[in-house]
Amino acid sequence: MDTETPPEAISTRQRILQISLELMSQRGVDGTSMRDLASACNLNVASLYHYFPSKRELLEAVLGESGMLPIKARRPQPEDDDPFLALLVNVLRSMFDVESFIRLMVGEAMRYEETARAVGVDLFSSFETAIEDWITKNRPDLAGIAGAAAVSRLLTGVVVGLFVQHAAGVIDLEGDDLDALILARARETVQILQVVSAAGTPST
Secondary structure (H helix, E strand, C coil): CCCCCCHHHHHHHHHHHHHHHHHHHHHCCCCCCHHHHHHHCCCCHHHHHHHCCCHHHHHHHHHHHCCCCCCCCCCCCHHHHCHHHHHHHHHHHHHHHCHHHHHHHHHHHHCCCHHHHHHHHHHHHHHHHHHHHHHHHHCHHHHHHHCHHHHHHHHHHHHHHHHHHHHCCCCCCCHHHHHHHHHHHHHHHHHHHHHHHHHCCCCC
16 A cells, blocks of 8 residues: 655645744744644644644644754765764754744743743753764763763753854854854864863773
């Protein structure tokens, strides 16, 4: 039996995600009901729930398919000669690619919007786990110093800190300048951790 998803279903799903991103960015997660989304998509509510059984699942899909994943496929870049540098640059670029939605998520979470906070917890947990797994597999020298989980938390802090600085206007750069900043900050982080690694495991 053919179990492939019909093209029209894929098209409808993508349309739902795009409209959801636009509405949630304008109104917030809590201010956008599933009924609102169904109406904007020219669907009845039952049809919307067929694609996404809950607002949380819809929000997770919007995040995932907007590129907000810890490590995603991309075209080769000059920094790819250093896999660790490439990892950091890729993560930072992924965040800035969906900047408006990340701003929304942060704002909603700070206002204690339940769905956004729950998804945020899951997102950061999966983010840190993915980085931790990468460190364990590819940089055992760093994992041996303080543990891969600690390194992952440190890198998460660097990524979030740079994003918050930019969002707050502390760093006011756009386009190529922002790309250059991302590469520069990623290089600084790699260099610092290289020094830590060369120093070896601290004695207890």
